[in-house]
Amino acid sequence: MATTEKKLKLSKPALILGGLALVLLVLAVIFFTGGGEEKVKPLAGSDAPKTPETTGEAPAMKTVTLFFLADGDDLLHKETREIAAGPTEADEAERALAELVKGSEGGFISPLPPGTRVRQVFIARDGMATADFSRDIAENLSYGSTAELGAVYAVVNTLVYNFKPVKKVMILVEGAERETLGGHVDLSRAFLPDYSFVAR
Amino acid sequence: MKIFYITAAVLLFALSGLAAGAQERALRTVVIDPGHGGLESGAKGRFGNLEKDITLAISLKLKALIEKDMGFEVVLTRDRDVDVSLENRSATANNHKAGLFISIHANGAVPKKAAGSETFFLSLNATDEETRRLAYLENNSSELQSRIDPSSDEDLMMILWDMAQNAYIKQSSRLAELVQSELDAMLGTRNRGIKQAPFKILAGVACPAVLVEAAFISNPDEEQKLASEAFQMRVAEAIYRGLARFLRGLE
Numbered sequence: 001m002a003t004t005e006k007k008l009k010l011s012k013p014a015l016i017l018g019g020l021a022l023v024l025l026v027l028a029v030i031f032f033t034g035g036g037e038e039k040v041k042p043l044a045g046s047d048a049p050k051t052p053e054t055t056g057e058a059p060a061m062k063t064v065t066l067f068f069l070a071d072g073d074d075l076l077h078k079e080t081r082e083i084a085a086g087p088t089e090a091d092e093a094e095r096a097l098a099e100l101v102k103g104s105e106g107g108f109i110s111p112l113p114p115g116t117r118v119r120q121v122f123i124a125r126d127g128m129a130t131a132d133f134s135r136d137i138a139e140n141l142s143y144g145s146t147a148e149l150g151a152v153y154a155v156v157n158t159l160v161y162n163f164k165p166v167k168k169v170m171i172l173v174e175g176a177e178r179e180t181l182g183g184h185v186d187l188s189r190a191f192l193p194d195y196s197f198v199a200r
Numbered sequence: 201m202k203i204f205y206i207t208a209a210v211l212l213f214a215l216s217g218l219a220a221g222a223q224e225r226a227l228r229t230v231v232i233d234p235g236h237g238g239l240e241s242g243a244k245g246r247f248g249n250l251e252k253d254i255t256l257a258i259s260l261k262l263k264a265l266i267e268k269d270m271g272f273e274v275v276l277t278r279d280r281d282v283d284v285s286l287e288n289r290s291a292t293a294n295n296h297k298a299g300l301f302i303s304i305h306a307n308g309a310v311p312k313k314a315a316g317s318e319t320f321f322l323s324l325n326a327t328d329e330e331t332r333r334l335a336y337l338e339n340n341s342s343e344l345q346s347r348i349d350p351s352s353d354e355d356l357m358m359i360l361w362d363m364a365q366n367a368y369i370k371q372s373s374r375l376a377e378l379v380q381s382e383l384d385a386m387l388g389t390r391n392r393g394i395k396q397a398p399f400k401i402l403a404g405v406a407c408p409a410v411l412v413e414a415a416f417i418s419n420p421d422e423e424q425k426l427a428s429e430a431f432q433m434r435v436a437e438a439i440y441r442g443l444a445r446f447l448r449g450l451e
Binding site: 069070071072074109110111141142143144145146147149150179180182183184185186188189191 | 243403
């Protein structure tokens, strides 16, 4: 009984050291092998490549539907366009909006003023897409109500119609919230799409 | 969750209070808002006419008509060519305890053929933004409970004013309908009807409020009409008649 007690007493520091070593070992193993599934995702529009890497074959394409104006009615008109696919939906969304600015190939009219640059599109997990434009979107057109509604809903509809995760859209100018584009439509809230004035 | 309902109840109560208050004072003050002004010219016409000048001209004519025939006090959000923020415009209406608010604009579209007259009232573009704001208060409930009195809670007051127009949507829709039918009868322009839009200027106004788009300054034919005194007078007269019909309906 006494020997056991002594033996235990003697081995106590050893036990503590051994325990510590074991904990360190486990931590080290977790540190080097764990978290394998968590890849750091680059923010949309950061240094992520803007176009998919070319692999020698034709790059993957995606068909998107853009919303344009027409002379002669007050409707938004759909026009399909091929854009480069991937790597992320935010990248594709940026390309789709850039095509909207570039204009129609079928005689329609862009609702966004020339010179407008798409700075970034960010798609959050809750379905909120944030589309950030250069100041040209506000400064290169003297908006009336109808022009302003056309610009806003062409952007909102284009994003929600083509990109499944997008449920609502917030519009920023130069990275910041802006009251309106030209004195009418309130940009402080997110927009739901409105297809009520889309031509059939 | 309880505090959410309390907040919602407080908001509803306060908004209904605003609505009741407005009806009592409905027959005293009309606030007219000439769109744009100063550096902010609004839409531009091909012949160089600016929206801000036309909206002011129509507003001054409407003011004269109302004062002459109705004897109400009329307050303009601007009476000359100056910049006024959208916030200050709705504040003018609320500070003067306006019974009616009419914002006057000339429309602009990218396609030059777009034409006609229309009257807007606010659309409730309800996303879960409102819910998010209420959730913020819910999560800061201790803070809210300590100062539940809306008169002292800045956040709550902010939400309240943001939503001020919500309590008047039905009346605003009626006002829009009556104004639009008179515009249709008097202007000879295409009737684009009444529409709802998330316009900043209307959201914060605590009384029936509409935004009139008299015609398109971006359309060369309509630009010339808008620039003429006679057409401006007809726009003012039409709005005046619509307003008078609305007020008769309240009595």
